[in-house]
Amino acid sequence: MGCGREVLxxxxxxxxxxxxxxxxxAVEALAREIGFKPVRYDNPGIVALLVVCGCPTSCxxxxxxxxxxxxxxxxxxxxxxxxxxxxxxxxxxGP
Numbered sequence: 001m002g003c004g005r006e007v008l009x010x011x012x013x014x015x016x017x018x019x020x021x022x023x024x025x026a027v028e029a030l031a032r033e034i035g036f037k038p039v040r041y042d043n044p045g046i047v048a049l050l051v052v053c054g055c056p057t058s059c060x061x062x063x064x065x066x067x068x069x070x071x072x073x074x075x076x077x078x079x080x081x082x083x084x085x086x087x088x089x090x091x092x093x094g095p
Contacts, residue, residue, distance in 0.1 A: 006036075006037045007035070007036040007037065007047060007092055008036070008037050008039050008043060008045045008046045008047060009031075009036045009037070009038055009039070009046060009047065009048050009049070009050055009088065010038075010039060010040065010041035010042070010043055010046035010048070010049040010050065010070075011027055011038045011039065011040070011041060011049075011050050011052060012041035012049065012050070012051045012052065013052045014052065014053045014054050014055075014057075014058070014059045015059060016054055017054070017059075018054055018055045018057070019054030019055065020054060020055050020077055020078065021054070021077060021078035021081075023052045023053075023054055023075075026052070026075070026078070026081050026084075027050065027052060029081075030050075030081070030084060030085055030088060033085065034085065034088050034089055034092060035092070036088065036092065038050070046070060047070060047071075047091075048070050048071040048072065048073070048088070048091055049070055049071070049072040049073075050072075050073055050075065050084065050088070051072060051073070051074040051075065052075050053074065053075060053076045053077070054077075055076065055077065056076050056077060058074060058076055071091060073087045073088070
């Protein structure tokens with residue numbers, strides 16, 4: 001995906017009222033490992049959306065201001081990081 005262009009993945013964080021893991025570090029680690037640029041979820045150039053919740057409550061899912069139709073993955077806790085890694089890698093690898 002991208003022919004040398006930077007791949008933009010939109011990131012939407014929860015408010016952080018009860019995080020069970022370091023959400024920012026998780027996203028930064030995924031970006032380093034897989035090779036994408038995390039940007040705000042409302043950036044018009046994103047190819048996918050990563051919703052990063054600090055706990056199972058998943059508050060950001062209550063209100064989707066963007067109305068996105070791009071591929072979306074929801075991380076609800078540290079246990080979802082490995083699955084997010086696989087999802088992003090497959091997405092960026094393409095068909």
